[in-house]
Amino acid sequence: MATDSKDSKGPDLAFERRALRNGATVVAGVDEAGRGPLAGPVVVSAVVLNPKRVPKGLDDSKKLTAEQREELYDKILGAAQAVSIVMAPPLVIERLNILGATLWAMRQAVIGLSLTADHVLIDGNRPPKDMPCRTETIVGGDGKSVSIAAASILAKVTRDRMCAIMDCEEPHFGFAGHKGYAAPLHLAALSEHGPGRHHRMDFAPCAQALRLRSVA
Numbered sequence: 001m002a003t004d005s006k007d008s009k010g011p012d013l014a015f016e017r018r019a020l021r022n023g024a025t026v027v028a029g030v031d032e033a034g035r036g037p038l039a040g041p042v043v044v045s046a047v048v049l050n051p052k053r054v055p056k057g058l059d060d061s062k063k064l065t066a067e068q069r070e071e072l073y074d075k076i077l078g079a080a081q082a083v084s085i086v087m088a089p090p091l092v093i094e095r096l097n098i099l100g101a102t103l104w105a106m107r108q109a110v111i112g113l114s115l116t117a118d119h120v121l122i123d124g125n126r127p128p129k130d131m132p133c134r135t136e137t138i139v140g141g142d143g144k145s146v147s148i149a150a151a152s153i154l155a156k157v158t159r160d161r162m163c164a165i166m167d168c169e170e171p172h173f174g175f176a177g178h179k180g181y182a183a184p185l186h187l188a189a190l191s192e193h194g195p196g197r198h199h200r201m202d203f204a205p206c207a208q209a210l211r212l213r214s215v216a
Contacts, residue, residue, distance in 0.1 A: 029147025
């Protein structure tokens with residue numbers, strides 16, 4: 001089931017409460033971070049919030065500062081009833097393509113929860129196949145559902161931390177700054193050094209850089 005409602009006042013518990021009224025007992029929010037970058041994993045988080053202990057300030061992770069996300073990350077982990085984080089590395093992305101890898105990670109994140117969810121709220125309009133429970137997709141869900149917003153924050157912070165590790169391993173690419181996106185400095189480093197171990201070789205700029213290095 002897909003839902004697309006206006007986002008006027010930020011995320012709240014409306015979707016969760018409706019699911020509970022309709023018979024659900026455990027409602028999880030799911031979101032991803034990192035579909036667009038040229039390097040690093042796509043990260044998916046699933047979160048079951050305690051409706052009585054929802055951290056204040058939850059919102060779409062893109063609307064928050066890095067400092068706000070880090071602070072909320074700890075609050076979410078401390079207040080949530082269950083959390084699951086799954087990473088699909090470049091090899092999985094290459095095998096399944098980025099959409100397939102994201103949907104795979106979403107399903108794995110739900111399955112990995114310590115509580116068995118019977119209703120899942122997913123940001124976007126494409127649910128994974130063979131989900132173990134009722135799944136509701138919500139376009140712009142990270143700005144409408146606090147569960148999805150919490151998942152978006154956990155996924156974003158986790159991926160940013162991974163980019164910091166990648167930067168330590170291959171500092172010439174500058175992953176800590178651009179987070180793997182196709183920034184001019186990143187593209188210039190790709191051209192100069194060729195792809196590194198964290199690059200997604202099925203993405204055109206990475207494949208092109210490899211071809212150019214092979215010809216040179």
